[in-house]
Amino acid sequence: MATAAEITDVLVGCENRIKGIATKAVDADDLFQVTAMNALANGESCEGQTADEIQAWVISVAYRARTSAWRKSTAAKRDSRRTQGIERHDAIESEAPSEVAEDRELAQELVSRLEQLPAQAAAIIRMRYLGQMEASEVAEELGITRQQVNYKLCRAMTRLRKLSADLVA
DSSP: OOOHHHHHHHHHHTHHHHHHTOOTTSOHHHHHHHHHHHHHHTGGGGTTOOHHHHHHHHHHHHHHHHHHHHHHHHHHHHHHHHHHHHHHHHHHHTSOHHHHHHHHHHHHHHHHHHTTSOHHHHHHHIIIIISOOOHHHHHHHHTSOHHHHHHHHHHHHHHHHHHTGGGOO
16 A cells, blocks of 8 residues: 555645646636545555656546536436426416416427427437436437437427417517
8 A cells, every 4th residue: 555655745746637637617726626635535546656657646536537527417407407497487477367377378389389290209308308317318318319309309499480480569
């Protein structure tokens, strides 16, 4: 096992490089601290390695910590958008009864137009907008790439707009 002193020396020597790995989503000082904690906790994987090898390992720990923090940040943003969608729905429910009835009629008409689309196109629109799923989540669900989801979504929305042109006054 590399000693804590050896790992600490490497951490101090490459502190600026580790902090340079940080992004908007990850604070540089936080990244350095997480990297140091992970490196010191897992120092046994550096047994018998040179200082350069330990440094390369510490840098890889920093990249993994940054990626993990970015994923958590992205998930938090997605969850926040979903919550905002629910809040918007609650706000719609508090509108005047006539506006709510009008909105419901329009929604029912859109659903009937949506059913005129091919099954996969309708499913993509439902998952993306009604289910508030990210394109990558839709892609995973359907077993296609994210690019294909975006392409098919664009085409489906164009078809839906054409089918619903008479609804827009």
